[in-house]
Amino acid sequence: MTRILGSSYQSLNTEALKLRQLGVLEKDADSIWSLVPGADPAMFGIEVINSDLAASTPPQPESPRTLENEFRDLLRNVGIKKAVEAITDIYFAGDDIWDIRWLYRVLSDDARGFVTEGQCKLIMGYWAITNGMPYEHEDFFED
DSSP states (O other), X not given: OHHHHTOOHHHXXXXXXXXXXXXXXXXXXXXXXXXXXXXXXXXXXXXXXXXXXXXXXOOOOOOOOOHHHHXXXXXXXXXXXXXXXXXXXXXXXXXXXXXXXXXXHIIIIITBTTBOHHHHHHHHHHHHHHTTOOOOGGGTOOO
């Protein structure tokens, strides 16, 4: 989020606290910030962050939600920066994309050097849950 908004965590947190004092934001028990019902940030003189950037950047069309795109997004969301396309191509070229062992093989062997063990754990857990694949963490990892 800081990359999108162009600010550091500390400056975002400071701004959120200011908005809370103005009565625009509230923080729930899970530390989730949300707009107070009925509050309009504009009435407090709050400007859009990076409004110059937002005005000069045309909206990007959304890519179609395919299984391959969801997988690419997952790889990027866990921090994989290189070889995302190659990893996706290898995984979806496999005989059984619904077999968790195939996913493990692609991530631990074919993508070695691009995917850490921690990233592999996150990807496998999320992908198994969202796609209804049977998965036991202990079958693949020692911890």
